[in-house]
Amino acid sequence: MTSGNAERSAVLCVGRIYCDLIFTGLSRLPVLGREVFADALTIAAGGGAFISAAHFADVGRHAALVGRLGHDPMSVVVEGQLGESGVDLAFLERADDAGPQITVASVIGSERAFLTRRAGPAEPATLDAALTWPKARHLHIAEYATLAEMPDLVTRAKASGLTVSLDPSWDDALIGDQALVANCRGVDLFLPNLEEAREITGESVPGAMLAALQPHFPSVVIKAGGEGAYAGTPDGMLHNPAENVPVTDTTGAGDAFNAGFVDRWLSGDDMAKALAAAIRAGSRAVQVAGGAVRQTP
Numbered sequence: 230m231t232s233g234n235a236e237r238s239a240v241l242c243v244g245r246i247y248c249d250l251i252f253t254g255l256s257r258l259p260v261l262g263r264e265v266f267a268d269a270l271t272i273a274a275g276g277g278a279f280i281s282a283a284h285f286a287d288v289g290r291h292a293a294l295v296g297r298l299g300h301d302p303m304s305v306v307v308e309g310q311l312g313e314s315g316v317d318l319a320f321l322e323r324a325d326d327a328g329p330q331i332t333v334a335s336v337i338g339s340e341r342a343f344l345t346r347r348a349g350p351a352e353p354a355t356l357d358a359a360l361t362w363p364k365a366r367h368l369h370i371a372e373y374a375t376l377a378e379m380p381d382l383v384t385r386a387k388a389s390g391l392t393v394s395l396d397p398s399w400d401d402a403l404i405g406d407q408a409l410v411a412n413c414r415g416v417d418l419f420l421p422n423l424e425e426a427r428e429i430t431g432e433s434v435p436g437a438m439l440a441a442l443q444p445h446f447p448s449v450v451i452k453a454g455g456e457g458a459y460a461g462t463p464d465g466m467l468h469n470p471a472e473n474v475p476v477t478d479t480t481g482a483g484d485a486f487n488a489g490f491v492d493r494w495l496s497g498d499d500m501a502k503a504l505a506a507a508i509r510a511g512s513r514a515v516q517v518a519g520g521a522v523r524q525t526p
C-alpha cells in the first residue's frame with residue numbers, strides 16, 4: 230500500500246444531527262388534556278449519523294460527522310457534546326435554519342414514543358468537500374431517511390471512489406417504500422436488523438432474507454438483537470450468537486455493531502472476523518446507558 234492509500238482510512242457519517250430530550254420514569258405516555266410527569270430528563274446529541282460516528286471513533290477509526298447545526302441554544306448544547314465524542318467536526322456546517330432540531334423521546338420500559346421537528350434542508354454545504362477529502366475512504370449512511378432526503382448521496386460517494394454502507398434504521402413512513410432496495414443501488418454493505426429485513430423482503434427467516442437481499446448488495450449482514458447476527462457469504466450463511474451479558478440499554482447497539490463491522494471490513498478482515506468484532510462492539514454498547522456514550526466495559 231502506498232503512503233497515500235494508508236492515509237485514506239477515514240469514515241464519513243452524513244445525516245441530520247438532533248438534540249434528544251429523553252424523558253424516563255413515566256407512568257404512561259402523554260395524552261391530550263393531561264399532564265404526565267417524568268422522573269428524569271437526559272439531554273443528548275442524537276441522530277444516527279452522530280451516534281455511528283461516535284462508535285467509529287470508539288473502535289479507533291477516524292470518523293468525520295457531515296451535518297448541519299444551528300446557532301440556537303439547543304445546537305450549542307449539542308456542539309459541546311460532539312466536541313467530547315472524539316469525532317472529527319471539520320465538516321459541520323452552522324446555519325440559522327438548521328435548528329433547533331429536536332426529538333422528544335418518552336420512554337416507558339423498553340417502549341419509546343418520539344416527537345421530532347426537522348429544521349431546514351438535510352444536505353450540508355460541506356458535503357462535496359467531505360466526499361473529496363483525501364482521507365475519506367468510506368461513507369456510512371446510518372438511516373435510509375438520510376438517503377431519502379439526499380437521493381444522489383450514494384452516486385456522489387461512489388464518484389469520489391468511496392465504499393458505502395447503509396443501515397435502513399426503521400422509519401414508519403419509509404420502511405415500506407417499494408423502491409427502497411432500488412434507491413440503495415451502489416451500496417456495498419447493507420446492514421438491516423431482522424425486523425427491517427423482514428419488512429423489506431417479505432421473508433420470515435434470516436436465510437431467506439439474505440437470499441433475497443444478496444443479489445442487490447455485495448455484502449449483507451442482518452442484526453438480530455439478543456439472537457446475535459447473520460451474514461451472507463458466497464459459501465452460505467454465518468450466524469454468531471449474542472454474548473450473554475447484562476443488558477442496561479440497547480439504544481445505539483445497532484450503530485455500535487455497524488461501526489465494529491465496517492471497521493474490520495475496511496481493514497480487509499473476512500466476514501467471520503468482522504462479524505465477531507461487530508458482536509463484541511454490540512455487547513459493549515448494551516452494557517452502558519445511552520446511544521453514543523463512551524464505553525467502559
Ligand SMILES: Nc1ncnc2c1ncn2[C@@H]1O[C@H](COP(=O)(O)OP(=O)(O)OP(=O)(O)O)[C@@H](O)[C@H]1O
Nearest residue numbers: 422452453454455457458471481482483486508511
Ligand atoms: N439483548 C442483547 N443481549 C446481548 N447482545 C445484544 C442484545 N441486544 C443487542 N445486542 C448486540 O447488539 C447487536 C445489534 O443490536 P440489534 O440487533 O438490536 O440492532 P438494531 O436493531 O439495529 O439496534 P438499534 O436499536 O440500535 O437500531 C446484536 O447483534 C448484539 O451483538
Ligand SMILES: [Mg+2]
Nearest residue numbers: 398422483484
Ligand atoms: Mg438499527
